[in-house]
Each structure stands twice: as structure tokens, then as C-alpha cells.
Amino acid sequence: MLRVIFVALIAASLHGCATLSKEECLYADWYQIGLEDGSRGIDALQLARHRKACAKAGVTPDREAYELGHHSGLLNYCTYQTGLRLGTNGSSMPQFCPSEVIAEFTQGYKHGYERYQQIKVIKDLESKVRSVYYSIDEHEEYIAKNEHILVSDTSTGEQREEALAALRILEDEIAVFALDLIALEESLEYQESVLEDIINQQR
Known part of the structure; x- marks a missing residue:
């Protein structure tokens, strides 16, 4: 079988x-x-x-x-638009286009690949922004847990001291994350404007 x-x-x-x-x-x-x-x-x-x-x-x-x-x-x-699409997707450039159209096709590909590289920069920044937001969310969860320990009737004095110390560290780290976030979002906004300029210059 x-x-x-x-x-x-x-x-x-x-x-x-x-x-x-x-x-x-x-x-x-x-x-x-x-x-x-x-x-x-x-x-x-x-x-x-x-x-x-x-x-x-x-x-x-x-x-x-x-x-x-x-x-x-x-x-x-082998048109400009096909070259643009392949370049923007980050695909390799075909080597079989006829001589009559190779210049136009190559130009489209170069323009597309320029966009592709800039889009990669933007995506990398977006990933970093998401990572910072995730870290902030995580810290806020830890803050909520430690705040609960501080107000709980069942917590010991030692537990409250540890929770208070942890809260100070967590809040300091969140403040750093907030500054990182501002810098990243400003950079992201700038890189998006660069991509827009690239597209406008290629028209």
C-alpha cells in the first residue's frame, strides 16, 4: 500500500x-x-x-x-511599472529584458529598490516602537501588581517595602521608555516624509 x-x-x-x-x-x-x-x-x-x-x-x-x-x-x-513593482518588493532584477526596453525597466527597478530600502528603515522603526509599547504595557502590569501589594491588608511590611522599591524602579524605567518612544516616533515621522519625498521625486 x-x-x-x-x-x-x-x-x-x-x-x-x-x-x-x-x-x-x-x-x-x-x-x-x-x-x-x-x-x-x-x-x-x-x-x-x-x-x-x-x-x-x-x-x-x-x-x-x-x-x-x-x-x-x-x-x-519589461516596463517601468514592472521594474518599479519588482524593486519595491525587493525582488531580484531579471536579466532577460530586451535592449529596446532595458533602460526604462532598469530605471523603474532602481526607483522601486530605493523605495524598498526606505520602507525597510520605516518598518524597522515601527518594530522598535511596538517593542517599546510592549515593554511599557509589561511594566504597567508589574506596577499594578506592586500597587496591589502596597494596599493589601494581607501584605507584610517587608513585602510592602519590596513592592515600593520595585515601583520606583519600574516608574524610572517607564520614564526612559517614554523618552525613547518620543525619539522613535519623531524619527519614524521623518523617515515617512523621506519616503514621500522619494516617491514625489520619481514622478
Whole structure:
């Protein structure tokens, strides 16, 4: 039974790797397939994958038609906006864009990557702000517990002394956190304005 399951999984995996079905290979419009692949930003190596997928059907791709379609598709894909999106996402820059559009695409990518780096700065500051707020919340919980000890009828004198000492430390630490928070939020506001300036300059 385990052997059957294993074979089934292997078969499913192999099927998942196929770029085209047998029927698609038999009735393929290789220009259109190339156009679609290029428009999706898939490099020309995809043709080798198509060739492998179609070998079982006894079909050999029309390389010339595919490459013509793929080139046209890349012209649709390798735009300023696509470069901007990839750069902003922090994705690596594709190296297969045609010479006719590479300059515009690269410019978009550089602009996007500049945004990406600035967004990383902002996210790092946001993370630090959240961390300080978390620390303040934690300290406020400890303060509430120690205040309860101070007013509780069941607390001993020693417990009250310890609670009072702890309260002083906690309140001092909260004061430091509050100063850190002011500095971080001011920095965050500034870095957000830098990102806005970057975006405006790129228009």
C-alpha cells in the first residue's frame, strides 16, 4: 500500500512539473505560448521545459515562433511599472529584458529598490516602537501588581517595602521608555516624509 502511495505521489509531482499537457502540445500555437510566457516575465529557458513536456506527445516546439512571441511578451513585461513593482518588493532584477526596453525597466527597478530600502528603515522603526509599547504595557502590569501589594491588608511590611522599591524602579524605567518612544516616533515621522519625498521625486 505504501509503495502505491509513493508511486502516486511521484507521478503527481512529475505531472506538476509539466508546463503543457499532451493536448496543449498537439494543438500549440508556439507564438502565442511564447507571448504569454514573456508577458508573465518567464525567461526563454521555459522553451526547454516545454520541449521536455511535449516530448511524450512526439511534438517538437517551433523555436522560431516561440522566440518571436517571447520577445514580444517581454516588451509587454519589461516596463517601468514592472521594474518599479519588482524593486519595491525587493525582488531580484531579471536579466532577460530586451535592449529596446532595458533602460526604462532598469530605471523603474532602481526607483522601486530605493523605495524598498526606505520602507525597510520605516518598518524597522515601527518594530522598535511596538517593542517599546510592549515593554511599557509589561511594566504597567508589574506596577499594578506592586500597587496591589502596597494596599493589601494581607501584605507584610517587608513585602510592602519590596513592592515600593520595585515601583520606583519600574516608574524610572517607564520614564526612559517614554523618552525613547518620543525619539522613535519623531524619527519614524521623518523617515515617512523621506519616503514621500522619494516617491514625489520619481514622478
